[in-house]
Amino acid sequence: MKIGFIGLGNMGAPMAANLAKAGHEVTGFDMADVAVEGVTMAGSAGEAAKGAEVVITMLPNGQILRAVAAEIIPAMDKGATFVDCSTVDVDSARAVAAEAEAAGLLAVDAPVSGGVGGATGGTLTFMAGGSDAGFAKAKPLFDIMGQKAVHCGGAGAGQSAKICNNMILGATMIATCEAFALADKLGLDRQKMFDVVSTSSGYSWTMNAYCPAPGVGPQSPADNGYKPGFAAELMLKDLRLSQQAAESVDADTPMGALAQALYAQFVEQEDGKGMDFSAMLPRFEKRHRD
Numbered sequence: 246m247k248i249g250f251i252g253l254g255n256m257g258a259p260m261a262a263n264l265a266k267a268g269h270e271v272t273g274f275d276m277a278d279v280a281v282e283g284v285t286m287a288g289s290a291g292e293a294a295k296g297a298e299v300v301i302t303m304l305p306n307g308q309i310l311r312a313v314a315a316e317i318i319p320a321m322d323k324g325a326t327f328v329d330c331s332t333v334d335v336d337s338a339r340a341v342a343a344e345a346e347a348a349g350l351l352a353v354d355a356p357v358s359g360g361v362g363g364a365t366g367g368t369l370t371f372m373a374g375g376s377d378a379g380f381a382k383a384k385p386l387f388d389i390m391g392q393k394a395v396h397c398g399g400a401g402a403g404q405s406a407k408i409c410n411n412m413i414l415g416a417t418m419i420a421t422c423e424a425f426a427l428a429d430k431l432g433l434d435r436q437k438m439f440d441v442v443s444t445s446s447g448y449s450w451t452m453n454a455y456c457p458a459p460g461v462g463p464q465s466p467a468d469n470g471y472k473p474g475f476a477a478e479l480m481l482k483d484l485r486l487s488q489q490a491a492e493s494v495d496a497d498t499p500m501g502a503l504a505q506a507l508y509a510q511f512v513e514q515e516d517g518k519g520m521d522f523s524a525m526l527p528r529f530e531k532r533h534r535d
């Protein structure tokens with residue numbers, strides 16, 4: 246398949262490389278000067294999109310997605326499919342899908358879970374919104390880049406699923422980190438804490454698969470000086486998207502709101518920027534009750 250791929254950063258580059266490795270003809274574009282194995286680089290987003298059956302975007306936010314969409318939608322052939330894999334606000338996802346459909350394209354919002362490791366290993370989870378025809382067209386590509394793709398509903402449903410998932414993730418990471426910091430002060434060995442919680446009712450992905458305590462549980466960013474991984478500022482971005490969405494539909498999300506406030510404090514007023522989101526543990530370790 247002829248594929249255009251725009252946004253070849255930490256996630257986009259390995260995703261595009263996996264499509265090329267599987268035998269697809271991938272033309273890429275990124276604002277930054279990047280090279281990706283097996284991918285032919287174009288001089289603009291429009292050029293990368295021209296003549297492609299499927300165009301995939303993997304960009305930082307909704308504003309940039311809207312700007313790139315305005316350039317590539319007119320360049321794409323009628324009947325082609327526009328798949329956005331970025332994490333963006335639900336409104337931007339729906340607006341871009343409406344523009345694409347008005348231009349005779351199929352549109353899918355398909356944010357991912359699994360991080361850079363999942364992108365590199367081809368084990369991402371895709372949560373998709375859009376028509377059945379759009380999902381069917383994108384599915385074989387999701388199967389190369391990931392291990393699971395769920396069609397969640399119409400336009401914006403993928404983004405809705407993503408921000409609900411990450412609202413749980415942010416709140417759970419904070420809960421896991423504050424419990425470790427409490428256990429420390431109670432004199433409980435961290436390995437014992439892990440052995441109990443990871444097999445008891447406090448278990449979670451943040452404890453069992455991404456343990457924030459160095460040297461405990463499986464390898465995670467904690468074992469690498471809290472180098473991301475999934476950066477605290479990206480967690481903050483997703484928590485803000487969840488609160489923006491909650492406001493727009495009048496949903497009561499107090500835990501999500503508190504998680505957003507704590508990550509905002511960590512990233513904007515403390516030393517969290519550039520750290521993995523699990524670095525909430527050393528943050529709590531340093532603190533006392535106010």
Ligand code: NAD
Pocket residue numbers: 251252253254255256257274275276277290303304305306309312313330331332333357358359360361474475476479
């Ligand atoms: P990144 O910053 O590494 O990559 C974004 C890329 O987009 C950069 O290479 C940048 O140069 C490029 N770009 C920006 N504006 C552009 C434009 N106008 N035209 C062309 N290229 C442009 O970010 P990332 O970590 O790859 O994340 C991409 C998206 O995936 C984000 O929406 C993020 O929230 C989401 N996401 C990231 C992770 C993760 O663990 N990193 C996990 C799940 C989802």
